[in-house]
Amino acid sequence: MQYFNDYLKKIKSVPLEEITEHSHRSALQILLEKISENKKDNIKILHEPKREGKFGSPDYKITKDSGIIGYIENKKIDADLNKILKTEQIKKYRELSDNILLTNYLDFFWIKKDSIQKETLCDIFTLTKFKTLSKLNTDGVQKLIENFYSQTPIGISTAKELAIALAIRAKNLKDFLQDELTQQQKENSGGLLFGLYETFQEYIFTDLSISEFADAFAQMLVYGLFQAKLNADTKTVTLQNAKYFIPQSFKLIQELVGFLDELNKLEYANAKWIIDEVISLMNNLDLQEIKKSMLFSKTVKDSENIDTDPYIYFYETFLAAYDTNLRKAKGVYYTPPQVVSLIVNSINNILQNTFKIKSGFADRKQVTVLDFATGTGTFLIEILKLILNNIPVNSQSKKELIISEHILKNIYGFEYLIAPYTIAHLKLAQFLKEQNYEIKNNERLQIFLTNTLEPTDPQIRIPLLPALTQEAKNAQAIKDKPILVITGNPPYSGHSKNTGKWISKLLKGNDIYSKEKTENQANYFEFDGKPLKERNSKWLQDDYVKFIRFAQYKINKVGQGVVGIITSHSFLDNPTFRGMRQSLMQDFDQMYFIDLHGNSRRKEKTPDGKTDKNVFDIMQGVCISLFIKKKSLKKGIYHTDFWGTRDEKFEQCLNNDLQSIEWQKIEPSKPFYLFKPQNKDLKEKYFKFWKITNIFNINSVGVVTGNDKLFIDIKKNNLYEKIKEIKATKISEQQQNFSFSNKFYEKREEYFREIKTKKQKIIKINYRPYDKRYIWHNEKLLERSRSNVMQHFIEKENIGLIVSRSAIGQTSWQDVQITDKITEFGIMSSRPGNAAPIYPLYVFQENGNTNGNVRK
Ligand SMILES: C[S@@+](CC[C@H](N)C(=O)[O-])C[C@H]1O[C@@H](n2cnc3c(N)ncnc32)[C@H](O)[C@@H]1O
Structure with a gap:
């Protein structure tokens, strides 16, 4: 075939010793184009610019119509492709595509999902001797390349496949973004990506590392593109138009997705090929099938065969394929809907019976709600369902009113990681869509990207991201306004990442930004008005303690309200927390504790000696707390235990609410004020004996290395x-x-x-x-x-x-x-x-x- 002979001539025109990886690119491109012309299939061979980095990106991208069908990586003419097959670079490419052509100009390897086909034009050592190529060889290569071109873009029709495909791409995107961020930091190049990182670090989360930002940003971009496709529907999403398909009401993500405009710059070449992949994936989805499988009206079973909402299932599948460790490390595990249901229903009971608000959560004049650690929005969805359940099915106008005037005005969420934040928005917006409510351009869900535990200066101007400035101001306005209900599942971490000055001081009774006198602020480090004499009060710095303190602070400011949360249960009886317990007793009128146990550190067993399991995949035992503050409410503290397997606990959660639970009234007393029932007789006997700390002069717990x-x-x-x-x-x-x-x-x-x-x-x-x-x-x-x-x-x-x-x-x-x-x-x-x-x-x-x- 003539074009093969022309190709060979061009290749031979450069002396072997001068040949580099790039010497024959144009010859190769012509050959590839000639073969594609035979196929008359609208195939395009696009040469991609490369950026130096750990893995780089393939040299050519092959597209058919709007979809990517495969990639070509070409190496130097003397490269041993069998060795190259084993490199990390090719392993990485194979994760992303089932259709790769690897060549050193003479050998051609077609790498498919489960097989590799190899053809050779001629051997490098005999290259100079040949005048024409053997037909057998050219036919072999021609057929191989034609078959490579015949593949179709990946088409996905189930939510599970999509979650996995997105996770693999997000994982690779994260690596490229991290490489690029490190480069921009080293070169001090003033790149936009590094600028965004610094902005997030300064204004949202001081401890944010480059790797964490790359991680969150990659997930946000991938989910942002998914949202763009959900809105674009049958229209094609491109790098240029993606941001226009993100609704105005979701301005921050629209602005962040605007980062895609940068991708044509050389420095982002490596990230661009992954984004192109994601866009191609989006445009070839069976969107109607995916949408159907993600309807809220359709329950989905999670890995433990428990009914769950489709977005949680999607995110869990995504995270499992993305990075199983990340889920645990970041505490971004979702709260089981059964637990959420018990908390939300109990708060609703309290609103109706204690606060005499007849329609509970649905009362738009009296009720404001904040989920202070929103994650993927599990609590908010449950609250929305409860509010909308109250409305007769045929009353669409009433439904619209309650959505626009209550749900979109009074129901707030705070989250400081962009990935779960994006998912919470996506999920709630889709939920409202299913209720036939399209959020208008001048409306928005009241979920904000903010650090709950850090106040923001209202005059703030955040560089690069005007929408984030607005977001911060709006969030601060909510931090300042009275809220009736605070709920959520805050993070638990003894090595707190929330080390902000305001909350750290507030734990010790000092509100540093308040202009008013603050001497009566709750102080968890005091007991009976005197400093706790704890040598190690580290556990009082746990994240969840800070969130409880935040809620107590908010409710105290208003003078009434209800807090319904799930946290670690250690504050119920750990001696170090006696000051915190005393302070909660002073500030709240009624408290209800459901100890869900599951503390594998304490090797907990049910009272009859059977297995006791945690409702999360963690070792730390947990409890649900309900704190109520209301004038002239009769004081009381109540306790109950839920023991057993996870399923048994879920069943108890589903079958109960505040009124159906058999509570035991407790009367916490000195010296520890335990929030647990105690045997009075034994207590007296116990305290009559000598204290070991009084027997010995000095003592200390063991060494902690930190590593x-x-x-x-x-x-x-x-x-x-x-x-x-x-x-x-x-x-x-x-x-x-x-x-x-x-x-x-x-x-x-x-x-x-x-x-x-x-x-x-x-x-x-x-x-x-x-x-x-x-x-x-x-x-x-x-x-x-x-x-x-x-x-x-x-x-x-x-x-x-x-x-x-x-x-x-x-x-x-x-x-x-x-x-x-x-x-x-x-x-x-x-x-x-x-x-x-x-x-x-x-x-x-x-x-x-x-x-x-x-x-x-
Ligand atoms: C246990 S998860 C909540 C899960 C959520 N209820 C759900 O089902 O998806 C705790 C959440 O709090 C967020 N978080 C941690 N510290 C925060 C802070 N200081 N401000 C805002 N959000 C925070 C974490 O990113 C995480 O998403």
Whole structure:
């Protein structure tokens, strides 16, 4: 065939030693075009610009009509394609496309989903000898390329397939965005992407890392494009028009999707090919089928065969394919609808019976609601359903009024991650659409991208994103206005990411932005008006405690209201939380606690010894709390337990509300004010005995390293190896390579200079019962070295008593051990998180004297 011979001639025209990857691109393109002309199929071969990066993007994109059918990657003429097949780059491409052509100009590999077909024009060593190519060879290559062209764009017709396809693309997009962000940061190039990152970091979430932003931004773009397609319906979505299909009422996402305008710049070349892929995917969806499968009227079963809303199911499938760890790490797990239903129905009861608001949530004159950690909007959907259920089926005008005047005015949500924020909007807008309500351009859902726990300056002007400025102002206006109902499922994390000044001070009774006197503010760090004498009050800094404090603050300001939430249950009985409990008792008139248990750290079992499971996939036990404040309401605190398997708990949630539950009235009393029923007789007996903390002079819980993998090992030598490895790593790469905590990271430069590998103190530690290990005992680098007590065990002959502070969930008390070494915090491993102080028998003084630690 003539064009093959022309191709060969061109290839031979450059001496072999001068050939680069790009030398024969034009010859290859002509050949590819000639073969496509034979097919008369409107095939386009587009040469894509590349950006240097870890993986880059393929050299050619092949489209048919509006869809992408495959990619071509070409390598140098002497490249061994069999080796290239095994590279990370090709693995990555294969995740994204089932139709790839790999060539080194002479060999052609057609890579399909499950097979690879190979053809060769001629061998590089004999290339110069040939005048014409053998027909057998050219026919083989011709057929292979024609078959490659014959593939159709991926067509998707189920929500599950779509969620997975989007997740794979979002995951790759995240990698490219992260690469590009790092590049822009390094080059200080003033790129828009890095500018957006800085904006989010400064105005939404100070601790946001580049990787977290890349992650959220990639998810937002992918979901934004999905929303654009839902609105475009049969029209074709393009890079240029996508933002116009995002409704005006969703201005922030419209503005962020506007980032797509940047993609024609070379620096975004790698991200662009993924976005092109997503757009092609969108334009080839069986949209009607997808829409049908995502109707709210159709229930969907989740992985545990439980009915759930179609968007939750979609997002869960998406996250499972995207990054299973992320879900847990970010706490972006959804709240089970059964739990939400119990909370929402109970609040509705309270509105009707306690506040005498006859139509409960549906009263548009009296009721305002805030979900303060909205996530994907599970609570808000349940509330919307409840409001709309009240309206007769044939009364569309009434329905429209309640949507426009109540749902779109008084029902608020705060969320600080763009991905769940986008989904919450998408989900609620689709829900209203199903109710035949199209949100108008001058309306919007009242869900805001904001940090609930950080007030915003009302004069704020956020660079690059005018819509975010408006968003921040609107959110602040809600933070300032009276709200009657606060609900939600806040994050729980002992290592709080919400470290803002305002909320941290508010926990201690100081409202730093208030112009009014604030001496009566609730203070969780005080008990009976005196500071808590806790050595470790870290758990009071947990995220959920801050959200409870926020709700208490809001309701106190108005003087009445109701809070219905699900959180960790540890505040119910942890001694450190006694100040918080006392303060809640002062500010709220009635409190209801449903302890949902499931605390695998406490090894909880049902009262009759059976399995007790958590309603989430977490170890931390949880509870539902309802706090009510209302003038002249009779005071009372009520408690109940839900025990059993997850299904049993869900059933209890579905079959109950505030009125049907059998409550036990409790009367929390000194010294701990436990929000749990207590046996009075035993309590008296218990408090008659000596306190162990009064027997010994000093005690301390075990060491916390902040990074056990780095500091603790079974073999001493491994620790030296790790220290050596750190020494050999550039300081700038240390945090990434060794996952140092932030605190550790800040100190590292200063301390690493001091590290002399062999001089480091490596000693034995009792890590868990009968589990002795070695610890790199560098006091400066350990998160908590507890030196005041541990020093009496280092190079000393001593013993110490280990006694846990609480013994929950055990039939007989067995939380006691003896140690002759320093211990780690989790030494009482039957319940990680259980504080188990050691009480040394001797204390050694600097002057060489040895004293007993028992008080005389
Ligand atoms: C457990 S999830 C809520 C799940 C939600 N109810 C649902 O079903 O999707 C907690 C949510 O709070 C958000 N969040 C955490 N800290 C926040 C803050 N300071 N301001 C606003 N949202 C926050 C997280 O991003 C997450 O989406």
